[in-house]
Amino acid sequence: MSGDPLLPAIGDDEAPFWEAAAKGELRIQQCANCERLRFPPRSMCPWCQSLESRWALMSGRGRLYSFVVPHPPLLPAFSDLAPYNVILVSLEEDATIRLIGNLVNRAGDAINAVDPSSIELDQPVQVVFEDLTDEIHMPRWVRSAPAQTSSS
Incomplete structure (x- = not known):
């Protein structure tokens, strides 16, 4: 656990x-x-007002849309982890779906393990999960190779 x-x-x-x-x-x-996909989850669709939904499996791939390195941390509980990154990822399946997380080198790394100067916008990333508790398996993101496209 990364603390x-x-x-x-x-x-x-x-x-x-x-x-x-x-x-x-x-x-x-x-x-x-x-x-339509929606995140964060909610009871009613904001587009058609339907109350019916399902949970679609995503590839776990996306692109780094934005990031910030808080200096100093906004919350005292994070002071021992500073500097750390907070990233926004656009999913491959729908670039309007964006998830907040942290860029790490591998699952289980601390959220401050990546050198902030190495973070670049539009990097391809892949989700990994860190088991924090029995209920919370936190999505984190690692750099990945660009998705392969077939050439015709």
């Missing part, structure tokens, strides 16, 4: 996300009516 001082609260809308993470899967809520 995360804060853990997310798990409500009814978020529970399937964390259950999938415990299995090493990245799943995003999808409207059963209009089929």
Whole structure:
């Protein structure tokens, strides 16, 4: 465990996300009516107002959309980890779906293990999961090779 001082609260809308993470899967809520992906999860689709949804399996691949290195940390609980990165990842399946996390070298690394000067926008990343508690398997991100495209 990397010593995360804060853990997310798990409500009814978020529970399937964390259950999938415990299995090493990245799943995003999808409207059963209009089929649009949505994150963060919520009870009602913001586009068609349907109350029906499912959880779509994602590839776990994305691109680093943005990042910040807090100086000093905003919360005292993070002071021993500074400097650390907080990244925003656009998913491969839908670039409008963005998840917040940390860039690490491998699962289990501390959130300050990556040199902030080595972080570049638009880097391809892949999700990994760190088991923080029995319920919380935190998505983290590692650098990955660009997805292969077939040439015609």
